[in-house]
């Protein structure tokens with residue numbers, strides 16, 4: 074039986090009754106305590122959400138800025154890329170456009186409209202420690218060839234985060250299965266896929 078339910082003329086809980094202090098009303102509060110705490114928790118939730126978003130973007134900014142090679146490719150490096158591309162493609166010729174490769178900061182990418190891979194400075198590895206920064210020229214071009222082959226087979230995936238990360242992970246795993254990709258590059262591609270999966274998991278989703 075609780076103290077509050079005891080009838081006023083009975084002392085069924087003497088020890089508790091003796092310790093009972095006279096009621097002192099709390100000063101009036103402009104905001105009920107429950108509402109104030111709910112509001113504080115909501116604000117903390119929003120703050121945590123923003124922190125996570127900025128953290129994820131910081132990771133990607135770091136990777137973009139410092140991970141892979143930034144310096145425009147030399148003629149010799151472009152020729153190496155051309156030979157690697159032909160090696161990967163085998164008898165089925167596909168377009169590798171080197172027109173931007175000598176430019177600092179140019180990016181290697183698959184252009185679905187042109188059905189061509191645009192060669193950029195970042196086809197070469199950089200100094201970062203991530204799997205992506207370590208990818209060799211062959212692994213990088215295998216990843217782009219995988220984009221091309223998946224597009225030819227009708228894959229249509231989102232390109233923006235968060236599901237764009239899943240597309241990139243799938244593409245790197247696809248590349249790891251391409252013929253002529255050595256074990257060392259396969260391992261780097263699988264590690265790259267793993268990192269993209271972590272990116273997807275860490276990205277705030279509704």
Ligand SMILES: [Zn+2]
Nearest residue numbers: 216220241244
């Ligand atoms: Zn990609």
